[in-house]
Amino acid sequence: MEPDVCSAKGCRAAATRALAWNNPKIHTPDRRKIWLACDEHKDSLGSFLSARGFLQETAPHDGTLQPR
Numbered sequence: 001m002e003p004d005v006c007s008a009k010g011c012r013a014a015a016t017r018a019l020a021w022n023n024p025k026i027h028t029p030d031r032r033k034i035w036l037a038c039d040e041h042k043d044s045l046g047s048f049l050s051a052r053g054f055l056q057e058t059a060p061h062d063g064t065l066q067p068r
């Protein structure tokens, strides 16, 4: 099985963090989207989401956060 890779555009690095987010304009409140991030992109992806008010929580990418 392929390792999970970072969600940043064009990045193929292995993910180390999971970022849970929800866009209230298009998602119902019970939905949870997951982006994965490598060490290099965890800050930029996190600030992209938090600047828009979408970020719910982050955790190590160990399967704790699952999409729903």
Ligand SMILES: [Zn+2]
Binding pocket: 006, 007, 008, 011, 012, 013, 037, 038, 039, 040, 041
């Ligand atoms: Zn990356």
